[in-house]
Amino acid sequence: MDIRNIAIIAHVDHGKTTLVDQLLKQSGSFRDNQHVAERAMDSNDLERERGITILAKCTSVVWKDTRINIIDTPGHADFGGEVERILSMVDGAVVLVDSAEGALPQTKFVVGKALARGLKPIVVVNKIDRGDARPDEVHNEIFDLFAALGANDEQLDFPMLYASGRQGWADLEIDGPRKDLSPLFDLILRHVPPPKVNKDAPFAMVATILENDNFLGRVLTGRVEQGTAKMNMPVHVLRPDGSVVETGRLTKLLSFRGLDRVPVEEVEAGDSVAVAGLSEATIPETIAALEVREPLPSTPVDPPTLSMTFRLNDGPLGGREGKKVTSRQIRDRLFKETEGNIAIRVSESPESEAFEVAGRGELQLGVLIEQMRREGFELTIGRPRVLFRTNEETGEREEPFEEVLIDVDEPYSGVVVEKMALRKGIMQDMQPSGGGKVRLTFQIPSRGLIGYHGEFLTDTRGSGIMNRLFSGYQPYVGPIAGRRNGSLISSEDGATTQYSLFSLQDRGTLFVDAGEKVYVGMIIGEHSRENDLEVNPIREKKLTNIRAAGKDEALLLIPPRKMNLEQAIAYIEDDELVEVTPSAVRIRKRYLDPHERKKRERSGTVD
Numbered sequence: 001m002d003i004r005n006i007a008i009i010a011h012v013d014h015g016k017t018t019l020v021d022q023l024l025k026q027s028g029s030f031r032d033n034q035h036v037a038e039r040a041m042d043s044n045d046l047e048r049e050r051g052i053t054i055l056a057k058c059t060s061v062v063w064k065d066t067r068i069n070i071i072d073t074p075g076h077a078d079f080g081g082e083v084e085r086i087l088s089m090v091d092g093a094v095v096l097v098d099s100a101e102g103a104l105p106q107t108k109f110v111v112g113k114a115l116a117r118g119l120k121p122i123v124v125v126n127k128i129d130r131g132d133a134r135p136d137e138v139h140n141e142i143f144d145l146f147a148a149l150g151a152n153d154e155q156l157d158f159p160m161l162y163a164s165g166r167q168g169w170a171d172l173e174i175d176g177p178r179k180d181l182s183p184l185f186d187l188i189l190r191h192v193p194p195p196k197v198n199k200d201a202p203f204a205m206v207a208t209i210l211e212n213d214n215f216l217g218r219v220l221t222g223r224v225e226q227g228t229a230k231m232n233m234p235v236h237v238l239r240p241d242g243s244v245v246e247t248g249r250l251t252k253l254l255s256f257r258g259l260d261r262v263p264v265e266e267v268e269a270g271d272s273v274a275v276a277g278l279s280e281a282t283i284p285e286t287i288a289a290l291e292v293r294e295p296l297p298s299t300p301v302d303p304p305t306l307s308m309t310f311r312l313n314d315g316p317l318g319g320r321e322g323k324k325v326t327s328r329q330i331r332d333r334l335f336k337e338t339e340g341n342i343a344i345r346v347s348e349s350p351e352s353e354a355f356e357v358a359g360r361g362e363l364q365l366g367v368l369i370e371q372m373r374r375e376g377f378e379l380t381i382g383r384p385r386v387l388f389r390t391n392e393e394t395g396e397r398e399e400p401f402e403e404v405l406i407d408v409d410e411p412y413s414g415v416v417v418e419k420m421a422l423r424k425g426i427m428q429d430m431q432p433s434g435g436g437k438v439r440l441t442f443q444i445p446s447r448g449l450i451g452y453h454g455e456f457l458t459d460t461r462g463s464g465i466m467n468r469l470f471s472g473y474q475p476y477v478g479p480i481a482g483r484r485n486g487s488l489i490s491s492e493d494g495a496t497t498q499y500s501l502f503s504l505q506d507r508g509t510l511f512v513d514a515g516e517k518v519y520v521g522m523i524i525g526e527h528s529r530e531n532d533l534e535v536n537p538i539r540e541k542k543l544t545n546i547r548a549a550g551k552d553e554a555l556l557l558i559p560p561r562k563m564n565l566e567q568a569i570a571y572i573e574d575d576e577l578v579e580v581t582p583s584a585v586r587i588r589k590r591y592l593d594p595h596e597r598k599k600r601e602r603s604g605t606v607d
Contacts, residue, residue: 423448521592
């Protein structure tokens with residue numbers, strides 16, 4: 001059977017996973033009466049809750065006697081490592097672009113990686129049925145983007161379709177019949193070349209996806225680059241430097257058929273396969289027949305730009321809500337994560353019982369923390385820090401910069417420009433984007449964006465959209481002002497009372513409700529002034545047997561500001577930590593004892 005391998009790449013929320021749903025349905029991968037969940041490829045609980053794709057996944061459909069292996073990729077910049085390594089498995093790419101939003105930063109990132117690998121993309125302008133669609137302008141934007149990324153003449157002569165992934169149709173013309181996705185299927189068969197592989201050479205493949213199965217153990221997915229994989233064949237695993245990791249047998253070969261993985265006896269070169277039976281192999285190592293001595297080339301992944309400290313939970317409530325609370329358990333879990341997620345790096349921290357975890361952004365590390373929390377871990381997280389580097393030629397200190405694209409209503413554009421300038425952002429472009437909105441483009445240090453997103457949503461009344469993308473390292477721009485307001489810090493252990501919180505809510509914004517457990521050093525709110533303030537949130541009303549002359553007022557509390565995990569991580573300063581347990585997210589001071597905090601403040605040290 002002929003084979004085509006394609007990846008569907010796009011900015012977040014441009015409709016990749018929804019389009020894959022329709023491709024699976026229209027190719028006959030599902031029975032007529034089979035119930036299939038919406039966004040079937042987003043099988044992870046976190047993916048379903050957040051409505052985004054986090055992990056790249058493979059599927060396969062058959063169209064006109066040709067097997068099309070499709071890889072659904074994440075759209076968020078923080079998960080770009082998934083896209084980078086997955087492109088080595090494909091010979092073509094479908095670039096999906098929203099007909100109203102156009103080419104956004106992540107589109108630029110994934111298209112640049114695809115063009116660099118020599119792929120000739122197919123462009124699909126999706127959501128063409130939107131009321132604010134502007135397909136002609138988007139077409140020009142994409143052409144300009146390809147040209148700016150150094151596309152060759154063949155790549156610039158890209159075929160284009162107009163589609164609605166949700167309604168399940170694609171056409172060569174805007175006013176086409178709007179019937180089904182057959183024009184896209186046919187275009188993939190015509191435009192994407194079959195894999196260029198050597199079927200007669202000994203078997204070899206590069207592992208690009210790693211997962212753990214309760215029954216099969218480690219399952220590694222990749223494309224067979226040469227030869228044929230057969231059940232129970234002896235293989236060895238080679239590191240990129242050529243050294244042998246382990247020798248074993250392929251006890252299970254799984255081929256992709258729709259959403260299922262089906263056991264098969266053999267898989268030929270050019271097809272995607274998941275293999276089991278190896279206990280140490282990981283990404284991006286080469287699994288090959290014993291006669292193969294040289295590893296296959298693997299795609300290098302861009303380095304991390306952000307780091308957080310993962311610590312033991314040493315607070316007064318530590319160990320009460322989670323099952324996995326020791327530093328050894330945290331260490332094992334973090335190093336296990338690095339095996340399957342090559343965009344994350346873990347190292348021992350100079351701090352005792354702590355680890356430095358580096359990744360692409362706050363969202364990527366936030367997803368890792370959320371996964372660990374659901375697995376029963378308790379830990380405390382430090383403030384995100386960018387990773388600086390020294391330019392070897394000039395000796396200058398450099399820091400990561402990001403390109404930020406903001407769509408905002410015109411009345412709020414002034415406050416956004418002002419706040420970005422305070423954070424050392426430089427405006428590159430400003431133009432109307434229709435519907436009373438303005439599109440602003442900035443270059444800004446990654447440090448300047450830490451903690452800004454919540455403030456941005458407040459400033460724009462929730463109507464602003466911010467897209468960001470790592471653009472490279474530039475010279476250090478100096479100190480950037482952080483949070484202006486101080487904290488309300490609990491001075492007592494116990495449960496909060498409505499009586500006490502009622503009197504404290506004039507002092508600032510509270511983070512806790514009545515009846516919640518608090519402890520000395522825990523942050524229970526944001527002070528309305530710049531300094532920290534220690535308060536007693538557990539004070540009760542003293543009762544006597546004398547009837548009061550006046551009538552008691554009803555104690556009405558303003559609803560507290562409840563922060564989720566990402567908001568809490570973005571909120572904290574250097575001397576604060578986020579305590580994460582399976583049932584709670586709390587914010588606390590690094591040093592709980594007020595005397596210790598004052599002593600550190602006088603000496604000018606935080607760590």
